[in-house]
Amino acid sequence: MSLDIVAAQALWNEAKAILRLKLGERRYSLWFKRSKIVRAEGNRFTIGLPNAFIVTMVSDRLQGEIKEALKSLVGNDVTLEFVVEPQLFQEYRKSESSVFEAYKQNEDWGQEYSLPIDNRFSLNNFAYGEANKLAYDCANRTVTSPCSCGNPLVFYGPPGTGKTHIILSIANGLLEKNPSLRIMYTTPSAFSDNFIRVMRNEDYVRFRQAMRTCDVFILDNADSLVEKEKLHDEFLYTIEQHLLSESQIIAAFTKHPEVALADKKRLRVRFLCGMLVRMNPPDKAARKQIAQQVFDRLPPTAKMLLAPEASEFIALHFRGTAQSVLSAARQVAAYITIEAVEHNEFVSVDKIDSLLAGPIKSQSEQSLLSSLCEILAERFNISEEELRSGSRRRHLSLPRNLFFYIAKRISKLSFSELGRFINRTHAAAFSGFKQIEKEYTKNPQIASLVDEILGKLT
Template sequence: RQICRRARTHISPTLFRSSFTGTVGVELRPDALVVSVPAMPARERLQGQLNALLTALAQRTLHRPLVLHFISPPPLAPSSHPLSAHVPPTANGVKRAAAVALRAAPAIPAPNLNPRYTFASFIVGESNRLAYAAGQSIASMPGRSYNPLFLYGGVGLGKTHLLMAIGHELAERGLRVAYVTSETFTNEIVDAIQHNTQEEFRGRYRAIDALLIDDIQFIGGKERTEEEFFHTFNALHNANKQIIITSDRLPRTIPTLHERLRSRFEWGLMADVATPDFAHRLEILRVKAAEVTITIPPIVLEYIARPEGSSVRQLEGALNRLVMMAHTRGSAVTLALAATALRECFGERGRIDLSPTVVLDLVANHYHVSADEMLGKGRVRSIAWPRQVAMYLLREETENSLAQIGAALGGRDHTTIMHGCEQVGEMLRTDEQFGRELETLRSALRSL
């Protein structure tokens, strides 16, 4: 009834009456809803003109992917009673017809789309702009532009996210969408061969409106998988159904892939999803940081974004690790903490040049003061002491001269720098706790 009420708001009253009068939902299964329709013209309208709309409404109402099967009530046995033709079919008769319909109809693969992977959560940059634009075009005109769409690029760069985002848009339009990895596709073929159900397998995949297949490179060299996919591809493409494929490389570089598949993959549009540049990585981190419950300073986000070649997956992993470490330790997010988290995620690629600015920011965060205060003229101990610690670390841990350190610290002369270093050195000789504190700062700097 809820589906009918929603459908009434999308179609004219006349079409609603002629299509839905007398319809009865007779069976609901995990992947299918069977509807009995008394008149053949109405059944044809529901199966054809209105099928996409009703499927979308049913999935939205029941909160799961399913397909609709429309059946006619079973014919009545002849009877001598003059009114027998007007006796309605029994419930058992309708259910038997529903079971027959379910067995005869192909079970279309469920969409299997991650609800988080949408266009709204996909962050666009120069590295993926073409692929994103192609995805948007397909979402508005499936089967007519860029068919197939072949997305290629390294691991963890967002190909699957974009693939599923397109799938969500197509499903929202009422299209029957199937997302599958090449491994799952291969396993289903093997299972179909073992159980002699190849025709059912073919029927499932050729009854959909859009096929989204991930990591196609793994079918190379699997003769039976390539054969079945070749025929599935042809059947869908000839029917103007949308095909979207992802791979970690171009078709021509997939080893042992049959030439006839390679050429078909190149029919439509091949779009690169490349490694994000620094600005793109930083924007990804800003968006992700806004979703967590703790504050992450901009300098820390810039630090995480700095390693070249970082994938989106690596960035998210580094950020998640940093947040976890901050929660576990009950501490604020600092540059020193980020250095530890980044070393675990990126290894040596997390190293950056030890410029005076980096040292100043590290010390400022440690002592809960601002870098601007350390560069100023203030002489209160809460500011002067962190400034002297920064002087010492710049002298001991970098190649900067005294003059360069003085310039970096607000234009101070070299004698001031020498005095500050002597003060810190004296404290090191007399205060064991400060020694441990300074070693923590040293370790953070050496990990940068």
């Protein structure tokens, strides 16, 4: 038997009164203040709620309490369905906007939910060269005029290319101009941890307001959004709120958002609508600048003992990440400070070569493998992100097998190390190597392809 909507709503109001007593005013207001019966057929009730997030949370956490309340009124077990009700959705968004506007005037805006913004990072010490000039220009323009370079502003690229440095440089630049600016710096993991904590304390409204009313929302390590399935709607509405209020969103991805969020269309399209800037490994000029910044911090007496060509030497031999260049320069600087100053020893390029012999050898192999990935990506018209991804698409099989075969020929790395370089297993690396090894002697096309790629490497 179906109840008419008026009778069903009256029944739901009675159930809400029971829930109010059982849950307390705070929890009741959070989850059920805006709710209504949409449909009632027999013992099946469809309950309308304001948004998808509340639907998920009520369904997961409070369904038992609702069933118990309704059963006490109808005398039978009930089946529940939860949906987003359009009118409630519009009312909620309207009231939320007015609350957020009032909240923006409050000095206690929820800064405790932000990760620390390291003030050592600035655009003045960001070494970029030609490889990352666009990234630097976009960052500089955003500091001067937020949103003028696109919103969201997305930086993406492999680890060690300076993504965290540049987004924190923007944050520090904005704070230098306006110290009262509300900047929320977070990661999906930090967002999730804070969310779980506030849900336990029933302080969800404050958390949401802090995330959505800040002047600048910065999301680092954004690739891990895919791991936070239950929070997708919360991230989505947070981003939408900032887009609607025209406050700056800045994000850093390791992979292009098209790849990183391949299965998350609603989130993906929000990031793709902004300015996307690829971060590249530092070129020689940037590597030299990074090393020189380390040496410039040496005391004058120590700096006099360092060969003028030191930065050039490190830039030439460390072609990987900014961290590898920093590590090499710091190792040399430490030696000068601890040993060379005490013995008044001049640190020549030959001395630096001997100090960094192990890392240089490792860097040479890493650099070759990076070049090999670039050549294969260009040759097969795929991205390096695809080559190194976990995708099992058939068109990636041959370039990956070629990578394992050629990499084994030009380096002394193990199959496990080669596998890790493109996010594959030891077994995959060994199998790929064997397949090309077999084809190389039988298939002239494969042999020609291998020789062509080896020629480009050397």
